[in-house]
Amino acid sequence: MSVPKYWRNIPQRYRLEAVKCIKCGKLFFPPRPVCNECRSQEFETVHLSDEGKIVTFTVLNSAPSKFSYQTPYPIAVIELSDSAKICAQITDCDIDKLYIGMPVKLQMRKLSTEGDAGIINYGYKAVPA
Amino acid sequence: MREVAIIGLGIHKWGEHWDRSLSDMFIDVALKAMADAEIDKIDSMCVGCMTSGLFVGQEHIAVQLADYLGIKHLPATRVETACASGALAFRTGLAEVMSGLSDIVLVGGVEKMTDVSVEDATFALSTAADQDYEGYHGITFPALCAMMARSHMNRYGSTSEQLASVAVKNHFNGALNPNAQYQSQITIENVMNSTIIADPLHMLDCSPITDGAAAVIICSMETARKISKKPIVKVTGWGHATDTLALHNREDFTTLKSTELAAQQAFKIAGIGPRDIDVAEIHDGFSIMEVIATEAIGFFEKGQGGFAAEQGRTALNGELPVNTSGGLKSRGHPAGATGVAQIVEIGYQLRGDAGKRQVQNARIGLTQNIGGIGGSSLIHIMEAV
Numbered sequence: 001m002s003v004p005k006y007w008r009n010i011p012q013r014y015r016l017e018a019v020k021c022i023k024c025g026k027l028f029f030p031p032r033p034v035c036n037e038c039r040s041q042e043f044e045t046v047h048l049s050d051e052g053k054i055v056t057f058t059v060l061n062s063a064p065s066k067f068s069y070q071t072p073y074p075i076a077v078i079e080l081s082d083s084a085k086i087c088a089q090i091t092d093c094d095i096d097k098l099y100i101g102m103p104v105k106l107q108m109r110k111l112s113t114e115g116d117a118g119i120i121n122y123g124y125k126a127v128p129a
Numbered sequence: 130m131r132e133v134a135i136i137g138l139g140i141h142k143w144g145e146h147w148d149r150s151l152s153d154m155f156i157d158v159a160l161k162a163m164a165d166a167e168i169d170k171i172d173s174m175c176v177g178c179m180t181s182g183l184f185v186g187q188e189h190i191a192v193q194l195a196d197y198l199g200i201k202h203l204p205a206t207r208v209e210t211a212c213a214s215g216a217l218a219f220r221t222g223l224a225e226v227m228s229g230l231s232d233i234v235l236v237g238g239v240e241k242m243t244d245v246s247v248e249d250a251t252f253a254l255s256t257a258a259d260q261d262y263e264g265y266h267g268i269t270f271p272a273l274c275a276m277m278a279r280s281h282m283n284r285y286g287s288t289s290e291q292l293a294s295v296a297v298k299n300h301f302n303g304a305l306n307p308n309a310q311y312q313s314q315i316t317i318e319n320v321m322n323s324t325i326i327a328d329p330l331h332m333l334d335c336s337p338i339t340d341g342a343a344a345v346i347i348c349s350m351e352t353a354r355k356i357s358k359k360p361i362v363k364v365t366g367w368g369h370a371t372d373t374l375a376l377h378n379r380e381d382f383t384t385l386k387s388t389e390l391a392a393q394q395a396f397k398i399a400g401i402g403p404r405d406i407d408v409a410e411i412h413d414g415f416s417i418m419e420v421i422a423t424e425a426i427g428f429f430e431k432g433q434g435g436f437a438a439e440q441g442r443t444a445l446n447g448e449l450p451v452n453t454s455g456g457l458k459s460r461g462h463p464a465g466a467t468g469v470a471q472i473v474e475i476g477y478q479l480r481g482d483a484g485k486r487q488v489q490n491a492r493i494g495l496t497q498n499i500g501g502i503g504g505s506s507l508i509h510i511m512e513a514v
Contacts, residue, residue, distance in 0.1 A: 009261055030262060056283075056382055058275035058327045060267070064255055065248040067267035075272055077377045085377040087263050100283055111266060123265065
């Protein structure tokens, strides 16, 4: 991944920065320029909650090249307590004991490495709360 | 708008073709479709291909394919909407004929997937997901569909065995299709005992990696009546809608909103409803997706798709045969070619040329092709004239 591409997403990956439509209140993560409910272009920046629960999940046994050494790993859609939904891996857990509705908390983790130098890509992962 | 007819069909045996290039396969089916229509001249060409760049390192393929087809200076367009690129090429061709921009159009789809490793193919396909907010976290398409399957099971009580019955049915049909990648029947036990790719989906719930191409010739109804010597298939309905790119931005993970909307548009234009369809080709990239699609189109109530498959209602001898070709599961899934192959199958069915898998008295057929997990959906309805 190019440095500028990585750098552009730091506010979301490190700080969970989202936007809230000033007109209708809808929350968007990642931020977007036009609200898909009311078409407003006016937003305020908000920080998402780091607590939520699992909406749905799976455990991958087959992965893209960059993640193949991590299999099996669980991934889930998580609904945060402020109603935003995100996709994240679940870690430090027993993969046989995951369930829909399970409370989780987001933490900053290493997600993958790339290139000969093993440059580390960071971001959020969920752990059992 | 002018009425549009399908007058030529071309497909080849799909599979792992290490001895054939992307253009070899495409030119093969293009020439077959032209021979089937008994024409030697086309006005334009539309090609659907998901990612020739990642699979074979070649972009600008509309030019390459027109060049190799041997028709100098032919207007040629390549379109992309992931795994629905084939249906989008068909829609693009329709627009050309309807508007009068072109009279006879070659519509083709192609994907050459086995020149790269399975890991690299998995990555190439995963680029249809949200790369920054799904791909970055290690998501794959099987994983996204597995999460939809888990939601569907949790809400409606669908079972792994019901999903397996979709794969079993499609392999049964594929065994009757000489152009299918897999021509072997499988059992529920085979599916349930196959490796888990992304829980709850097994390997035999998933469509394979395939090399393949398909093509059709379309033209104005007026021209078809003059030149076609075969039964004419008329295009009577069309729909196209999008949804959020990322799964997590959707409100409901148990349906395909874009398919619902595209189907509603197509039925309205055709002036018919789901119960009028005699045969359908549905995008079963994963078994759960056929279940969800048959609900979203309106063939079955929400939550009933799995039960319907298990009861044989979508089997070749059922009330609504789905994926008589073998579907993506058994015919194979060369991403950009699938949408066109679906049209080819419905064409054969409506002409009465489907051989051992012929649905008796098939008069009206429907195709549903999706990009990603339904980020895009295209529906087409065709009728025998």
